[in-house]
Amino acid sequence: MVKAIQVGLGHWGFSWTKEVIPNVPTVEMVGYVDSNPEALARVQAELGIAESKCFLSLDAALQAVEPDLAICTLRTEAHYPVVKQCLELGLNVIVEKPFASTIAQAKELVALARERGRVLMVSQNYRFQPAPIAAAELVGAGKFGPVNLVSIDFRRHAPSQGYRYWDMPDPLLADMSIHHFDLMRMVLGDEPKRVSCRTWNPVGSPFNFHPIGVATLEFEKGTIVSYRGSWMSSGPVTPWAGEWTMDCSEGEIIWSSRDHFMGVAGPDRLALRERDQALVPTDLAPIELADRRGTLGAIAKVIETGTVPARFSSGADNLHSLALVQATILSASRGGDWVEIAEIMQ
Template sequence: MNKRIIQVGLGAMGRYWAQVVRQHPTWEPVAYVDIDQNNLVQAAHEVGMDENFCFSDLDEALTKVEADALLDITPPDAHEKVSTTALKAGLHVLVEKPLADSLAAARRVIQVANENHKIFMVNQDYRFRPVPRTLCKLLNQGTIGKVGFVDVEFYKGPRFPGNFRESMDFPLLTDMCIHHFDLMRYLLQTDAKSIYVKSFQPSWSWFRGDSSVAMIIEMQNGTVITYGGSWVTKGNETPWCGNWRIEGEKGGLYWYDEKAYRSGQEAPLDSDELVQMSRTGIEYALDEFYQAIVENREPETSGRDNIKSLAMVFAAVDSAKSGRKVQLRSYLPE
């Protein structure tokens, strides 16, 4: 049986989500909410939503429309208000990363979800793809033995004219790196212990805040991760997921240009060697959200788990500001 969902946030990313939700077999979009009337009109036209079910106020939508869940695609500073309003109204919530704009806000939203016995899931769709699922499986099987170190490269040059990202103090760290932090935790099946960040601003950057970083991260199982990244590259770009080199005592696993490799093999893994997935990315996230509701279980990227990825973001920012290595103990929930 399909579940009814209200979507809040219909900017460029929100309209992409709206298209995916409309085509998804288990979700029925029943209302759109956005404070920008132009976004609402454009989304209604592109996706086919009746304008009578387009609202500029969430409370009005909750009063006039029956729904099972809410999809929050608003900017990070609106996540707490939107998510808690929906949870208190009895709706399950799927929120786009990051969970919230502060750890305190994240903890409050998780508490509201717990108090109201509702599913609260954060979208971390980079892990919902065949290559990372396959690498995680191979690592769990001990294919390369104990992992010693990992190297991650991420280089992109996106433009966000007029977008909130261009005015952030640390746009790469606060908006993008959580994808890679979450992948680190997922692939290695452990949490971060410490992080050291050197953030900087190339002279040609079009962002107000630091757009490039070099990091050293130590995980709780002893694995050391080096990370180099920039959002203002003028050279060759990596995929959004980055390029990964995972070194173990028996060999290596590599994730380059969206393909998986084993050490000693020039060709990537064949498609039949990868974990088979009927849906990937945000389509899979919608699947997981739906199944968690139906089965009354915690989703893979629940708020309770995802706050550990979010903690890495704020620890990284503090390290960038102080120039010192930061321990994650004080950031992680007890």
């Protein structure tokens, strides 16, 4: 068992406390931290968390308990200082995405984790679903040869679907597309080279910043990704991971993932089409711990065994996904000019 504390019990943090952490049997919770007494009172009243396990500060918690892992589920701007403090105190850390606000901050955290010999993981939960795992394995095995073109569509109508972050800067690229960017890297087993992106805010939108965007991404092995995302779409709703068509030399891999919407859930889907043949649906192997439970279970296993599995979203790995976010935002600010990933990483 890995002993853990959770830092951050707000809206999303409470979801972790209620829905994720209790369903990962290898994690034993020894403390909960939030500077807001009302947040602590809520987990005690609604989830039955013992008052003795609740603390108003990380320092107070570590005077009372000895955790191996900090589960950091705070607002984005608090990620860097809290993760830094946790690493300096000798804790392993799993943190929600994006794990820092800038590449410089992210690099500092990665270096600190390496220096202290601790595991730093970013909870890229979309990696822990059957369809993207299967797609990554098919690409890695060269099922249909090299991947030439990938087309991805993400469509949601935020005003009618309970979205509430109207003031968030870059609500598409920073809040949503980071999932899709990270999946591109994982599924292709490749790194991005440069990007071009345009974003906009349509008439009548409640967003203060751009909720729609299109991007072209060029990867090191030559694959081009055409990406289209919208929080203001009137078209058919896509699964959260989007709809993917991967055009390879000898056929297509077509898939979607995280297909749940307003109380209705469906399975991941993947189908294969050899060139000039019919589309053939493929059975997907179930995974033991999916989604956020998968990320938490993965870091617990790394802490227990010292072995880092394939497709593990370490801080060092996630630098490249964060760089894609920063690059697309910069490209959009330049009117769609190409931005080299090397420029961002520097």
